[in-house]
Every structure is written in C-alpha cells, then in structure tokens.
Amino acid sequence: MFKVVKRKELAPIEFEILVEAPRIANKAKPGQFVILRIDEFGERIPLTVVDVDPEAGLVRLIFQVIGKSTAQLSKVMEGESLADVVGPLGKPTEIENFGTVMLVGGGVGIAALFPIVKGLKEAGNRVITILGAKTKDLLILRDECQEFSDELILMTDDGSIGQKGLVTQAMEEVFAREDIHTAWAIGPSIMMKFCTITAQKHDVPIYVSLNPIMIDGTGMCGGCRVTVADSIKFACVDGPEFLGEEVDWDEFISRMQQYRPEEMQANEIYEKQVSQNG
Numbered sequence: 280m281f282k283v284v285k286r287k288e289l290a291p292i293e294f295e296i297l298v299e300a301p302r303i304a305n306k307a308k309p310g311q312f313v314i315l316r317i318d319e320f321g322e323r324i325p326l327t328v329v330d331v332d333p334e335a336g337l338v339r340l341i342f343q344v345i346g347k348s349t350a351q352l353s354k355v356m357e358g359e360s361l362a363d364v365v366g367p368l369g370k371p372t373e374i375e376n377f378g379t380v381m382l383v384g385g386g387v388g389i390a391a392l393f394p395i396v397k398g399l400k401e402a403g404n405r406v407i408t409i410l411g412a413k414t415k416d417l418l419i420l421r422d423e424c425q426e427f428s429d430e431l432i433l434m435t436d437d438g439s440i441g442q443k444g445l446v447t448q449a450m451e452e453v454f455a456r457e458d459i460h461t462a463w464a465i466g467p468s469i470m471m472k473f474c475t476i477t478a479q480k481h482d483v484p485i486y487v488s489l490n491p492i493m494i495d496g497t498g499m500c501g502g503c504r505v506t507v508a509d510s511i512k513f514a515c516v517d518g519p520e521f522l523g524e525e526v527d528w529d530e531f532i533s534r535m536q537q538y539r540p541e542e543m544q545a546n547e548i549y550e551k552q553v554s555q556n557g
Contacts, residue, residue, distance in 0.1 A: 384465055491503040
C-alpha cells in the first residue's frame with residue numbers, strides 16, 4: 280500500500296500529493312512518470328513525477344481533475360493509501376549542459392516541466408522558463424520554477440499576472456534576443472503544437488512530452504501509440520518525450536478527443552452518485 284502523507288489543493292481543480300514509494304523515489308529521473316490506481320477497481324492514471332525525496336521515500340505528484348478517476352483521486356485524504364503506484368516509467372529527459380535553454384509550460388503541464396527545469400539548471404545551463412495559464416490561480420509552481428531559472432516569464436490569458444497573451448509570444452521575444460540551444464514545451468496538445476511551430480521558425484530543436492491514453496505503461500496494450508517521424512511509437516516506453524517537429528500533431532490531437540463523450544458520461548454518473556450520497 281502506498282500511503283498519501285500530504286495532500287494540498289493548489290488551485291480549484293489542481294492538487295498535489297506526496298506518496299510513500301521508496302523504491303520509486305530512489306530511481307525516478309526528470310521526465311519519467313508513474314501509473315497509479317486508487318483501488319483494485321480503479322482506472323490506471325499516469326502522472327509525471329514532479330519531485331522526489333529519496334531519504335524520506337516520498338514521490339511528489341500533481342494532477343488536474345478532468346474526469347471521474349482524477350475526481351476520485353482528489354478525495355483521497357492524508358493517511359489513506361493507494362492500491363498501486365508503478366514506476367518510474369518512460370525514458371528520462373537527456374540532461375546535460377547545453378548552454379542556454381528555453382522551457383515552456385502550460386497549465387498542469389508545468390508540473391511535468393518543473394523537474395526538467397531543475398535538472399537542467401543543476402547541470403549548469405542558463406535556464407529561461409516561460410509559464411502560461413488561463414489565470415493567475417492556475418499558474419502553479421511559480422516559486423519553484425523561479426528558484427531554478429535564470430529568467431522566469433509569466434503569461435496569462437486574462438493578464439491577472441505577468442503579461443497578457445500566449446506563451447508563443449514570449450517565445451518570440453526570447454528568440455529575438457537569445458541564442459537558444461534547445462527548448463522543451465509541456466502543456467495542452469494545441470499549445471505544444473504551436474510551440475513546435477514557433478521553435479521551427481528559429482531552427483531550434485524542441486522536445487515535447489506526450490500524454491495519450493495509457494493502460495499498462497509497458498507498450499503491450501498499444502493504447503498510447505503516436506506517430507513520430509512517420510513511425511508508430513508508444514509514449515510509455517519510447518517517450519514520453521519526442522522531438523516536436525517529428526510528431527503528427529493533427530493525428531495526436533484527434534486521438535486525444537476520441538473518448539471524450541465516454542469520459543463526460545462517466546464523470547456525470549460519478550458526480551450524481553456523490554451528490555446522492557451526500
């Protein structure tokens with residue numbers, strides 16, 4: 280059993296939990312993820328490892344409530360346990376001293392970006408971080424990213440903090456004055472697509488982290504297949520990071536919408552059950 284030792288609401292629909300998982304805490308690297316189940320009947324939920332405390336054996340996870348399973352996870356309290364936490368899974372980010380790097384995070388994708396920001400800074404890079412969200416309340420991990428960034432740029436749709444506008448606007452401003460060696464972008468699919476287009480205009484390689492539907496996390500089920508460089512890849516074992524310019528974005532975005540009606544129906548039934556049970 281994997282005990283939740285800390286639970287915190289970061290925003291109205293975003294939560295952080297610290298989970299006892301000593302073996303994962305000793306092995307996980309930036310870019311990797313875990314798959315958890317709340318109970319033996321639960322859906323498998325893939326979540327990026329935000330941070331680890333090897334001495335305490337703790338793994339830090341952040342998630343957004345977007346459906347039935349994440350709604351259930353948000354109600355797991357401190358002292359309660361999860362049935363399964365499997366990991367670390369996926370290939371870690373290639374961390375080295377590149378020089379000046381740009382990292383772009385959007386929404387809950389900032390949680391997946393943060394360990395890469397931290398790892399690249401600790402490797403000696405000059406780190407420029409751009410964070411974006413709809414509003415100030417959803418712009419998570421600002422202080423943590425600031426700590427490991429030489430420059431932090433904040434963007435919000437409503438201008439409630441930082442600049443009003445899109446992360447791609449900030450990218451253009453940085454490209455105009457900096458010699459960027461490599462970039463990363465993690466966030467909503469459409470954001471990563473346009474970050475890729477922006478980086479391509481400046482001939483800068485950009486890595487993205489893909490989050491398709493996953494089931495077993497070992498490549499056996501094929502649910503997380505994506506087309507990269509005209510070949511079928513599995514995000515759980517070949518990724519989750521890929522070069523953005525090699526991703527078939529139209530196919531990926533389309534597949535991400537594939538089970539949206541079923542997800543909405545399951546969530547509606549769950550909310551009705553919760554309401555009826557008080």
